[in-house]
Amino acid sequence: MLSELVYIDSIVDEKPDSAAVLLSQIPFEHKKADKESEALYHLLQIKIALLLGDELISDSIINPVIEYYEHTNDNHKLAYAYLCKAKNCFFSGTDSISMLYILKAIDKIKSIDKPVLSIEIYNHLGMIYLFQNLPKNSLQAFRKVYGKTDMVSRKYYYKPLLLRNIGRVYNLKTILNKAKDTLSRDTSLLYYREALTFIADNTPRDLTSSLYREISTIYVFKKDYPKALEYLELSKDSMELLRYYGRKADIFLDLGELDSANYYCEKCLTGQNIYSKCSIYNRLYNIERTKKNYWKALKYADTLFVLNDSMNAHIIPGEIMNIQKKYSEEKHKAEKAILQVKYEKEKSHSLLVSFVVVILLFFCTCIYIYSYLKKKKLQQSLLQQKNELLLLNQKIQQWNQQVELSQSKIQQLEQEKEQIESDLYVIANEKESALKRKEEELAGYRKQKSEMSTQKSQYEELYLIELKKLFLSLxxxxxxxxxxxxxxxxxxxxxxxxxxxxxxxxxxxxxxxxxxxxxxxxxxxxxxxxxxxxxxxxxxxxxxxxxxxxxxxxxxxxxxxxxxxxxxxxxxxxxxxxxx
Known part of the structure; x- marks a missing residue:
């Protein structure tokens, strides 16, 4: 197995695709392999992933390789492992740790002549500086290895890659200067166009698409919309259609062509990302509002509310939301029942008063007209009325009981609300403790930075000694x-x-x-x-x-x-x- 792995290692720089096929055909078993074979096998996985443009490799593969080669003198292989570890940290958002590992990789490649590895390492260093808004440092890193691209077999990939990244540096300068530095924007466009001259048939499509897309964006800033649309069409890729439609919608919005912008916004709605959908519906809402089509604008506004609720559902626990919803419903029901009881009481009271007045008038009239003969009949009528009053009183008592039950339910819900508030307080305390842990981690990172500064001064002393030795050799x-x-x-x-x-x-x-x-x-x-x-x-x-x-x-x-x-x-x- 070791001899096969050594052969794959000898061809991986020039033929990464073939190396990937050969590596997949090796029946690797973790329990049977010795440490050297296992480390080399995982290292080849890392190399192939870097050369084929994969962004992440599992730490379970990288860490054993670093641990093994740190105890050997093979700086080449150790530098590859450091580079992959730096990329993992970078894409997971820990820029400081990524910088630490990339500096370790640079320290290891100083004594070896490996152009491909040097290009990969300094390109990643430049990207870290780029994301930290340090264009001067980033430009220095990219230019340091651009001259080495003529020495590698895959110059059709590395030349346009580094030129594109240098163009991004000048574009960043324009953004940091708040669009006042038009010279930097023109310089950025110059590097992008130079990168296009090195595009070949075997250049990755995603790199070519990104070049055309970023040139299109520069022409949008320059208000040259025909050229922006022309380069955007060249960037069209079946794997990134939603990004293409979104960029096109933005261009038509800048142009004020609302119907075309609306058309491409609707094409973006097939995506599954809830945040992207929210952004698209917000554009559609603004388009319809500008067109004074208020009915459609309200429709998109309702959809935005639903999407916001969906996003909130990821933040607020579902059980708490159900309890709050139940509390609100019960509270509304109780208030409605109280209002109904008050209404019925007032209605019954007014009916009773009216009824008594009519009966009294009728009774007096009967006494006056019919005298004693109608007296017995009048008493029966009064008895019947009394029974009706009793029935009304019973109904009133039932309504009172219902009101009491509603009030007890409200008290129960109030207690549940207090419990929810206490749970929220516990959650807040947990968040505060998590914040303290993050602050402690930050202090640790700052300590690492101080240690790195100390190491830097030591390296500078060693550098002066080596400088003298080199001068003596001349x-x-x-x-x-x-x-x-x-x-x-x-x-x-x-x-x-x-x-x-x-x-x-x-x-x-x-x-x-x-x-x-x-x-x-x-x-x-x-x-x-x-x-x-x-x-x-x-x-x-x-x-x-x-x-x-x-x-x-x-x-x-x-x-x-x-x-x-x-x-x-x-x-x-x-x-x-x-x-x-």
């Missing part, structure tokens, strides 16, 4: 006896030696001499003097190499310090060059 070091290689200066720096010194400093110190040369108004002699100070060459040897007397040397240093830091301090000049 022929020019024999002409500078600061390290005890010769007893005296053999010859002064001529034009060729000066160019050689500046080229060496550019290679080992990230264009140190070229950048300094511009600041010193392209003075080669002053630039070489600063390079020798940066290398900690003793002043007496610098005077000999640069053909300067002691007084002339110190005056030259003071003039350079005045130019670079604004004051003629030689110690300040040394500190400035150390950090430049």
């Amino acid at each position: 022929p020019l070091s024999r002409k500078i006896p600061v390290y005890g290689t010769d007893n005296a200066v053999v010859e002064k720096l001529n034009t060729h030696s000066q160019e050689q010194l500046m080229n060496i400093m550019d290679e080992i110190c990230y264009n140190f001499a070229s950048r300094l040369h511009l600041l010193l108004q392209e003075s080669t002699e002053k630039t070489c003097l600063c390079c020798l100070i940066k290398l900690q060459v003793k002043p007496k040897y610098i005077m000999a190499l640069c053909d300067l007397g002691k007084e002339a040397y110190y005056k030259q240093c003071q003039r350079i310090a005045e130019k670079l830091i604004g004051k003629s301090s030689i110690s300040g000049l040394k500190e400035y060059l150390d950090s430049f």
Whole structure:
């Protein structure tokens, strides 16, 4: 198994698809495999996923690989595992942990020559800076590895990818400057178009679609809607139709073409995401309101209310909502019953008063007209009326009992409401404790950041030592006896030696001499003097190499310090060059 895995590892960079097929055919069993085979098998899964554009790999695969290779000297494989771990943390929202692992990966690839891995690592570092609104840092990371894309076989993927990301950096600059920086937007468009020139048949479709879509967005900002629609049509992908329809609806809304915007909004309603639906219905509501079609606007408003209730259902526990609904219904029923009883009482009282008045009038009339013969009949009539009054009293008593039952139900519901409020208080306390835990985690992250700063200073000291070693390995070091290689200066720096010194400093110190040369108004002699100070060459040897007397040397240093830091301090000049 190990030999097969080694073979797959040898072809994975150039043929990731074939490597994926071969790896799937290996009957891997966790219990039977040794640690080296298991680590290499999982590492190949990580490599293939990175090269084929998969965003997430399970931590259960990554963590054992990191643990195994941290105890070996294989920096190449360990850097791959760190990169995948950084991507997982990035897509799960923990940017600080992602940054920690990507810096670990960069530390491991410094001593190896793996262009594909370097491109992947620095591209991810640039994306982290991009999401943190740090365009300058992001641009530096992307440009650092763009030159390596000519060295890899999949340049049809990496060239447009890095150019697109550089275009995003300039687009971000425009956004951060609140659309005042039109030059950055034009620069962004220039990089996007350059990326299109490297698109090939085997370039992933999602990368091509994103390029056309982002160019379309820039033309929308520039109010050039025909070109925006043209590039949006080129970005159309059957896998992302809803995103295409949504962008098209936005363009027509900007144009004021409400019917077309309405048409593409309705096409987006087939999506299942509740938040996207809410956004689409909100656009439809605004369209109909602008068109003064209030009946349809109310219809969309009702749908928005339903969607909001659905979203709230994800936030408020269903049991609490049912209790609140039941409480409201019972409360309304009780209030309705009380009003009904009051109405019936008033109605009965008015009927009773009217009835008694009529009977009295009738009774007096009967006495006056019919006298004694009708008296018995009148008594029977009064008896009947009395029975009716008794029935009415019984009904009133029944209604009173019903009111009492309703009041007891209201009290019960009030108690349930208090219980709900206490439960909500418990939930709030739990949320507060969770917040405290998050604050503790944040403190831990800050502590990690402090430790990383300490490590950085250590790395800088080690870097200076390695710088001296590298300089010693070059022929020019024999002409500078600061390290005890010769007893005296053999010859002064001529034009060729000066160019050689500046080229060496550019290679080992990230264009140190070229950048300094511009600041010193392209003075080669002053630039070489600063390079020798940066290398900690003793002043007496610098005077000999640069053909300067002691007084002339110190005056030259003071003039350079005045130019670079604004004051003629030689110690300040040394500190400035150390950090430049």
